[in-house]
Amino acid sequence: MKKQKILFLLDLDHTLIYGSFSEKETGELLFQHNKYLKVYKRDLAEDLIVQCKSKGHIIVYTTALRQYAKSICTKLNIEPIALLSRKNCKSVDGKHKKIINVEWLNNYDKIVIIDDSPNVWLAENDKIEFLVPDEFRGEADDKGLHKIIEIIKSY
Secondary structure: OOOOOEEEEEOOEOOOEEEEOOOOOOOEEEEEOOOOOEEEEOOOHHHHHHHHHHHOEEEEEOOOOHHHHHHHHHHHOOOOOEEEOHHHOEEEOOEEEEEOOHHHHHHOOEEEEEOOOHHHEEOOOOOEEEEOOOOOOOOOOOOOOHHHHHHHHOO
């Protein structure tokens, strides 16, 4: 049996990390983005990335600004084949919506979207599967990625 070609579309904010202006969160600090904004890493974020890398290709797709997203990718060692940011989104009623590239549908057997906000996607296709973790808000005891990692291991 031929191995499935899988593309993982990873969200950053509230999925793998949490950016906060508060003085201190309970989660693990990933880095200080600027004078005010601290970025916290979700527990098991690196394990999720390793699993995705072992099963297919990764594209990071975020509504955040590109430079911010690039810093997060570097700190988490994601090494995506592409980094799509706010400028790659479609504006619908003043909101940024993530869109599926037809080329991805043509080149992959399965597209797995890992995003805490599936409502930001303009995506309907039999090849697309959503894995939706609870929203991450910087808590040290967060276990929202555990179930998703187990699902990815089964691919």
